[in-house]
Amino acid sequence: MTPPLLSPHDLAVALELRDLSDPVGGPHAVQALLDDVLAALTGAWGCSLDVQRRRPLVSVEDNYDRLGYAAADTTRDARYSRYAAETVMLRSHTTAGVPPALRALARAGNAGTEVDVLLALPGLCHRRDAIDRLHVGTPHQVDLWRLTTVGSVGRRLDVGDLRQMVELVVGAVLPGARWRTSPARHPYTTAGLQVDVCTAAGWVELAECGLAAGHVLAGAGLDPDRCTGLALGMGLDRALMLRKGIPDIRVLRSTEPRIAEQLLDLRPWRPVSSQPPVRRDLSIVTDAPVDAELLGDAVRSSLGPAVEDLEAVTVLSSTGYTDLPDTARRRLGLRRDQVNVLLRLVLRPLAGTLTDRRANELRDQVYAAVHRGPHREWATR
Template identity: 80%
Template sequence: MTTLLSARDLHAALELRDLSDPADGPHAMQLLLEELLTALTGAWPCTLELQRRRPLVSVEDNYDRLGYAAEDVTRDARYSRYAAETVMLRSHTSAGVPPALRALAATATATATAGADVLLALPGLCHRRDGIDRLHVGTPHQVDLWRIRSGPATGPLDEDDLQQMVELLVGVVLPGALWRTQPARHPYTRSGRQVDVHTARGWVELAECGLAAEHVLAGAGLDPGRWSGLALGLGLDRALMLRKGIDDIRLLRSAEPRIAAQLCDLRPWRPVSSQPPVRRDLSVVVDTPVDDELLGDTVRAALGPAADDLESVHVVTSTGWADLPPAARDRLGLRPDQVNVLLRLVLRPLSGTLTDRRANELRDEVYAAVHRGRHREWAAR
């Protein structure tokens, strides 16, 4: 039996603002997306189809029709958010690709299209388990960009076309940046690559791409002998942060006037004075295996809106039962199937101040949510 989202959690997820959608209000993310689409359609003789699909998708479209194996760990309810046995909140915008390709196949069949060149753009909000730090969030924005072409006269899209696509993309997001690609495997592409750009902090992943896999095209009703494609997925949050020089992903949703005013354009970020970080280290007992993504998700759920005050949650050390002296095991109430984790919280509100008492209250809320030992130690009680 798949663990399902509660009605409250599902409602909260569906009500979350999609920063990439003008219907939810203006945001710089939309301007960046527009520049990306303009660059691609300006360089290619293709028709743009921008589709905004609902975040509730079939498990088949999110996984099966893209080629994910039945035993793939990403399907586990620890990482995916299921609304029903066969319906989930999409974990990536690639979930919109199979229905978009099916619609393209139906149109091509109905009109007996001899040749077609289409750029499918599928932006939106995704839902997944993720750690808590300056670059990651459990509800990231993505866009899938698939160029699909048919017709024997032009020949199939190939790796040279993919290289041009990456060049155009990097040129928009971070003009003049040094970039590289590394081999990467995706179930829905062949010749897959990861795209990294070089920043002041080192190499940062920007996108994943490859040639559209034949089984994905064929599964949608597009004959791989006549149709070919380029497939690229881009994290819009990361792209916008790189473009503007923002170093904390929480800023993208901030309602603080000095911050929100800068998220209506693509001009370079002007730092807003913030509070100094407050650190709290927690010694907790957790079940194995230890997973940053699951811990991060548990912490978000426990804190609710107050999770916005967390800059990061990081596992410093993890010590198993066999590596602890008996006295420490007894003190912690540790079982052989558990580990003692030193968990570091860094608290820094984007607006307002954080008192020691409030920091301790947040620390205790996190502690109560993640600690699985018999004995408890509170800071604010």
């Protein structure tokens, strides 16, 4: 069955979004951080470097099938993935660029040549995520895959090499930070690990990694008996926020001069906005079941450019038809297949102030987009 597809407008907006990791759009601290990581790895290993910037539109096969995701995996659902066509999607992770990169390596004839290369695939990803100060639906990621032939290093890469890779990456992102690993499962690696770093706020996930799975190498035309690899994926937004001490992910795209000038280097963040948050709670009617990610998408779309003022969206409660008194059902015009949701918006501009009237206008924009009941309650009308 064909999944729900992005509208032409939403697809165009996604494709026009600036990739902060790409120097073509101008300098950004994300690039400086990535350069530090790449320099640390290639300097320690003495390997070649191949940075590939691939288009965000990818085949579903490369994003899921060739990496070993099962056909029934929840992540494929349109609630989480953004489809442009039945077989084409906006990549949900930069790992989608790995299968074509490996195929190109195989076509180049490297099966008969000794190889030791670091593949770096940075870029924007597109997925549905929570809306808060640490998450966004279009995060920047980088996949780092070291591919070697056994003859080039004299042996197969192993878990010891993987731990060295983690040490180098953590040292480049957060010099001197303590780190730990825990087992993690990825369909495209073996001996998978999650990497956490110790911060003032506690332990925070930085990356995930593992040994490159043989089925991924073989599927690209490489000989897994001769080719071996390490794989690490990291969120560049989170890494930069940890490095600079940035508390709000919206900061990374701000064009406000006092903020933008701080996003050209890796020096510690100097707070700019001290505005208090403005909260607006909405009682809405929506179809069951409630999906926080889809609601979040609708909220983002409804605000347009003003989405920069949105700090968080939280579903405070969700009450079904049978759990509401009859008076409340009549007041809301609630159908049996609908629910009453209490939705909280937290608005806080990164710079400037937000008046009550403007907050109410934004509240009404969101309300008009997400409320599905026959009766409406406006703040400004």
